[in-house]
Amino acid sequence: xxxxxxxxxxxxxxxxxxxxxxxxxxxxxxxxxxxxxxxxxxxxxxxxxxxxxxxxxxxxxxxxxxxxxxxxxxxxxxxxxxxxxxxxxxxxxxxxxxxxxxxxxxxxxxxxxxxxxxxxxxxxxxxxxxxxxxxxxxxxxxxxxxxxxxxxxxxxxxxxxxxxxxxxxxxxxxxxxxxxxxxxxxxxxxxxxxxxxxxxxxxxxxxxxxxxxxxxxxxxxxxxxxxxxxxxxxxxxxxxxxxxxxxxxxxxxxxxxxxxxxxxxxxxxxxxxxxxxxxxxxxxxxxxxxxxxxxxxxxxxxxxxxxxxxxxxxxxxxxxxxxxxxxxxxxxxxxxxxxxxxxxxxxxxxxxxxxxxxxxxxxxxxxxxxxxxxxxxxxxxxxxxxxxxxxxxxxxxxxxxxxx
Numbered sequence: 001x002x003x004x005x006x007x008x009x010x011x012x013x014x015x016x017x018x019x020x021x022x023x024x025x026x027x028x029x030x031x032x033x034x035x036x037x038x039x040x041x042x043x044x045x046x047x048x049x050x051x052x053x054x055x056x057x058x059x060x061x062x063x064x065x066x067x068x069x070x071x072x073x074x075x076x077x078x079x080x081x082x083x084x085x086x087x088x089x090x091x092x093x094x095x096x097x098x099x100x101x102x103x104x105x106x107x108x109x110x111x112x113x114x115x116x117x118x119x120x121x122x123x124x125x126x127x128x129x130x131x132x133x134x135x136x137x138x139x140x141x142x143x144x145x146x147x148x149x150x151x152x153x154x155x156x157x158x159x160x161x162x163x164x165x166x167x168x169x170x171x172x173x174x175x176x177x178x179x180x181x182x183x184x185x186x187x188x189x190x191x192x193x194x195x196x197x198x199x200x201x202x203x204x205x206x207x208x209x210x211x212x213x214x215x216x217x218x219x220x221x222x223x224x225x226x227x228x229x230x231x232x233x234x235x236x237x238x239x240x241x242x243x244x245x246x247x248x249x250x251x252x253x254x255x256x257x258x259x260x261x262x263x264x265x266x267x268x269x270x271x272x273x274x275x276x277x278x279x280x281x282x283x284x285x286x287x288x289x290x291x292x293x294x295x296x297x298x299x300x301x302x303x304x305x306x307x308x309x310x311x312x313x314x315x316x317x318x319x320x321x322x323x324x325x326x327x328x329x330x331x332x333x334x335x336x337x338x339x340x341x342x343x344x345x346x347x348x349x350x351x352x353x354x355x356x357x358x359x360x361x362x363x364x365x366x367x368x369x370x371x372x373x374x375x376x377x378x379x380x381x382x383x384x385x386x387x388x389x390x391x392x393x394x395x396x397x398x399x400x401x402x403x404x
Contacts, residue, residue, distance in 0.1 A: 062128035063091040063099055065120060073137035076113050077173055080136065082120055094124035106133075113140035113174050113204045143206040144172040148198060152213040154232050154256060157191050163198060165232075166212050170200050177202045184211070191216055220257045226364050227280065230256035236357055240343055240365040242269045242276055245335050247313075247343065247353075248371055258362075264375040265349040268316075268330075268338040269365075276341050278365045281306045285359025290321040294340060297327055301350035305343070305363050313343045315350045315392065323347075323397040328389040332380050346378050348394035 066087040074080050082103040089099055100123045108116035116136045123129045147168045155161050163179040170177060177200040186194030194214045201207040219229045228237060230252050237250045237258035247265040250258040270276035284304055291302035291314060298321045299314030316334065317327040330338060334346065345353075379393040379402075393402040 059093045059124070059126040060128065061092055062130040063089050063094070063122040063124050065089050065122050065130050065132045067120070067132055067134070070132065070134045071137065072134060073139055076138050076140040076142070080110055082118070082134075085134070086120065089122045089130075091122075091124045094126070098125050099123065110136060110138055113138050140174050140202065140204040140206065142173055143208045144170060144177040144200040144202050146170050146198065146200040146208040146210055148210045148212045149232070151232070152193070152215050154215045154217060154230060155188075156229060157189075157216045157218050161188060161196075161214065166196060166198050166214070172200070172202045174203050186214075186216075188214070188216060191218055217256075220255075222259065224366060224368065226366075228258040230258060231360070231362070234358065234361050236262070236361055238353065238357065238361065238363045240267065240269065240276070240363065241368050241371055242278070242337075242365065243367045243369060244371055245269055245337065246371050246375055247345065247349070248373065261372040263352070264371065264373050265345050265352070266335045266375045266378055267349075268334050268336060268344040270339050270341040271337045274340045275337075276311060276339070276343065276365055277306075277309050278367065281309075281363045281365070283357070283359065283361050283363060287354055289354075292321075293317060293342075299342070299344075299350075300347055301354040303350075303353050303357070305365075309341070311341050311343070313345065313350055313353045315347045316344050323392070323395055324390050324399070326390050326392055328381060328383060331389075331392070332383070334378060346394045347392040348396075349378075 066089070068085050068087045072080075072082075072085050083101070086101070089096065089101065091099060102121045102123070103118060104121070105116060105118045108114065110116050114137075116138065118134050118136060119131050120134060121129055121131045147170070148166055149168045153165055155165060161181075163181055166181060167179060170179060179198065179200050181196050181198045184195050184197050186192060188194055192215075194216060195211055196214050197209055197211050199207050199209040217229070219227055222228050226239075228250070235251060239248045239250065240246075241248070245267050247267050248261050249263045249265075251260045251262040253259045284307055286304040286307070288302045289300065291299045291312065293299055293314075294310075295317075297317035297319060299312065299317055300321075300323075302312045302314035305311045305313060316331045319325045319327055330344075334344065338344065344350075381389045381393065383389055388401050391400045391402055393400075396403070
């Protein structure tokens with residue numbers, strides 16, 4: 001009796017599973033093989049190889065980084081290219097184009113002169129990482145830029161001289177330089193002229209120097225007890241007489257002191273309960289073309305006199321920040337106390353202060369029965385004329401009916 005043979009195909013995957021259980025090797029998947037089993041269950045070898053199994057070791061070796069130097073340097077302001085110091089990166093199993101290279105600063109920075117620590121890392125396809133530490137030296141050979149004031153500087157005898165009085169501008173590519181100065185001719189403790197050498201030195205000891213003349217002068221006071229000593233860069237001193245409601249602007253005389261009245265304006269000072277404070281004020285330079293006031297009106301050409309006291313020079317108020325919305329019932333009060341503490345003037349006079357008196361000018365608010373000169377008055381408005389009363393007659397804005 002012929003035995004029927006059953007042809008069974010056994011997957012080699014079973015063999016692979018058995019061989020790989022509990023090991024970390026990678027297996028090459030074998031091809032399928034065939035065996036014949038007779039009807040009685042006995043196996044007949046057909047001579048076909050059952051399976052082929054091979055293993056590949058796992059990659060645990062990091063790449064190798066070779067640098068041209070571990071202590072590179074570059075000039076501040078130039079760009080640092082870390083790739084340029086890598087001589088080679090090699091790996092046993094990963095192609096070069098599949099290796100990731102990174103750069104990280106670990107201590108310091110490269111925006112300033114000095115030493116900075118950093119790491120260069122290379123990561124292969126298996127995640128192995130190689131690290132090389134470097135120390136980058138940032139050099140700075142550029143000296144600061146120093147510009148001194150062009151004219152002779154006036155300084156008050158007895159006051160401490162500061163470098164800010166001597167220097168117009170100073171800058172450096174590595175932070176703020178240190179400013180020092182020395183007297184090379186004359187005596188700061190005596191009235192007269194001195195020659196001063198000013199030096200700017202940066203963090204890398206680069207320095208720039210220049211010389212300037214300083215005039216040490218005594219303080220000067222007028223009959224009212226004001227300090228009228230001239231200030232460099234300030235052409236005017238402004239006086240506000242609360243008694244006469246007048247602003248008087250003083251210019252410099254031949255000695256550079258504020259003794260010469262040049263122009264006067266009528267004004268309104270603070271009314272009863274809102275009195276304008278007296279004293280000597282150095283203006284902070286803050287100014288606004290339109291400024292909202294504490295009563296929700298708006299002042300035009302507003303120049304701050306004192307932030308602490310909340311007082312300003314400004315126009316007669318407007319209901320809104322528009323030149324045709326004047327708070328006209330207040331306009332004809334100029335020449336009398338009427339404000340909430342500020343110094344009100346017509347638009348043109350407030351603009352004169354706004355444009356001609358630079359930051360730091362001195363304002364003295366005082367009481368006196370007379371003024372050195374008298375103002376020329378101002379144009380009053382007709383409160384019954386609805387067309388013109390909403391405009392300041394001195395305003396040069398286009399559309400002002402007063403200018404028709």
